[in-house]
Amino acid sequence: MRPLKIPKPTVKRLAIYYRCLTKLKETGIDRTSSKEMADALGIKASQVRKDLSYFGEFGKRGVGYDVDKLSYKLKEILGLKKNWNVAIIGSGNLGYAIANYSGLEKNGFKVVAAFDIDEKKIGRMIIPGVTINKFSEMSSIINENSIEIAILTVPAHESQNVADALVKSGIKGILNFTPSSLSVPENISVEDVDFVISLKSLTFEIASFNDNE
């Protein structure tokens, strides 16, 4: 039982600290400080310490943090001590690209199933060893493979229906690449990844910068 309410931005940063520590480890550095990490990430040292303080005391005053130890703690906090089986729902270009992204395996996420509605794609492999299945088999395959996370890359107009089916199949979290706001029960987590929205934030900033010069 952990502290009840952790700010969302804090969670995102914890994942970023974890990545930062992994990089330090690779570089052979085994001790760091809140300042060093903060500078590398373009944030304030106090922010780093505050974020960590929600979960315990991981450093030594006057010294800093042991890279290995802090890294392990964050791994634990983020739920990354186990490997996660994920399914790709919608095996178009984007689904394919994500399934083949090396960062997934490297971070403990294993693509163990893929689905599509297109008859032509059924039976093909999305990554070596993982064939694309029909939606009708989704529920059973998700259960048989203990898949807890779905990566949703279907067309927008199908997203809510598919999400409903996923929830019924017992999925715990959805990484939503579709441009729809999904409604799901409150015990199901959804994370939206919407790069068109990000592009438009970009155009807003570029356009207003020009306006203001």
Place this chain on the structure above:
Amino acid sequence: MRPLKIPKPTVKRLAIYYRCLTKLKETGIDRTSSKEMADALGIKASQVRKDLSYFGEFGKRGVGYDVDKLSYKLKEILGLKKNWNVAIIGSGNLGYAIANYSGLEKNGFKVVAAFDIDEKKIGRMIIPGVTINKFSEMSSIINENSIEIAILTVPAHESQNVADALVKSGIKGILNFTPSSLSVPENISVEDVDFVISLKSLTFEIASFNDNE
């Protein structure tokens, strides 16, 4: 010259309202309200009104908003009245998937150039009519085609170097798909899209939910 400081979350939501209005338009609805939009998006009506109020008065009291008019206003605010030329930097799976994503063209973003370091890829087409070029040609091609936005999908260890080159080439904004915090001059906008971080937010939530039950 517009109101100086608009909250970042507001900008993101403006883009979401714009999409919501586009959908309403397609459905043939020509009038809406802050409540209707808010409910569709799972937020509060007062949030919608507050966000819009930074830019003017677009509705009629007692009545609501004209879908067409508000949609046009948001298009204007977001800098979407013009079409934007974008370049794909790094033509791997992800770059390919993004270049071929129909949502880009639909929203006024045109992929007019692509780049890669891999000799085998140079000369191939990333989308019909757009061939992949060497990095060495980046600067001239960006200038000749008035490209203001770069979509960065190179491997992490190259991202800062490439970003520096992009800035030198006169790019205005970078959509950063790499897991690095880029440092750029303050007149350059960067938007990070990092779905591994989002995945880890998911595992955090799923794991802590289990802990707390």
Place this chain on the structure above:
DNA sequence: ACTTTTTTGTGGTATAATTAACAATGTATA
């Protein structure tokens, strides 16, 4: 042993974002 330097963890403060509340305004209708 004492002083200086470093850096953490944290309580309090400042800033930012969201939400509520309501007067102002427009529509519908009896």
Place this chain on the structure above:
DNA sequence: TATACATTGTTAATTATACCACAAAAAAGT
């Protein structure tokens, strides 16, 4: 025309997040 209802724009209140400042602790130097 008067009354009830709907919905905006905006100010005020609340909540959330980020930042600062400093005591506590550890190490290093004198």
